[in-house]
Amino acid sequence: MPSIEYEAIYKRALTRINDLELANYTQDDFYDFLKEWLHSASSSTLLRKKFSKYLLDDELKFLYFELKNTVDENYDKDFVTSILAKGVIINYFPSKLESTVNLATFIGGKEEKISRNNYNQNMERLQKLEREFERELSRHTYYFGEYGGANG
Numbered sequence: 001m002p003s004i005e006y007e008a009i010y011k012r013a014l015t016r017i018n019d020l021e022l023a024n025y026t027q028d029d030f031y032d033f034l035k036e037w038l039h040s041a042s043s044s045t046l047l048r049k050k051f052s053k054y055l056l057d058d059e060l061k062f063l064y065f066e067l068k069n070t071v072d073e074n075y076d077k078d079f080v081t082s083i084l085a086k087g088v089i090i091n092y093f094p095s096k097l098e099s100t101v102n103l104a105t106f107i108g109g110k111e112e113k114i115s116r117n118n119y120n121q122n123m124e125r126l127q128k129l130e131r132e133f134e135r136e137l138s139r140h141t142y143y144f145g146e147y148g149g150a151n152g
Contacts, residue, residue, distance in 0.1 A: 001053060002073050004081055006061040010034050012085035017092060034088065041087020046137045069144040079140065086133050093126045 022030060035058060042056060053066040067076050
């Protein structure tokens with residue numbers, strides 16, 4: 001059964017996150033947050049139905065899995081790493097959006113409008129990421145499942 005270290009998923013996700021506030025966490029807190037975001041991503045129904053076996057081992061920090069529509073081990077590992085990294089980002093993003101800095105209301109008309117506009121743009125980004133995540137899962141089923149013909 002293929003396996004992926006949590007660290008590989010975290011690295012892939014962190015290459016797309018540019019947040020210096022994460023550096024303020026202790027190492028234990030940092031990895032606890034990443035683990036929670038990974039578990040949240042794993043609870044997606046669209047994601048979970050892709051697997052015949054799926055086990056997150058928090059003690060060894062490994063994911064053991066078996067895709068229903070496997071291509072080959074390298075592709076499967078890369079696909080799962082990539083999709084879970086996106087899931088981690090999707091679960092990280094709301095905490096960033098709901099931070100006190102983003103929710104602070106500025107005094108005055110123009111500043112308040114700019115703040116709301118930035119928040120709305122970030123919410124649109126989050127929705128776009130969620131659609132991408134779902135689309136990628138659906139494409140995998142189409143290309144490598146019963147609708148796409150033979151694997152390969």
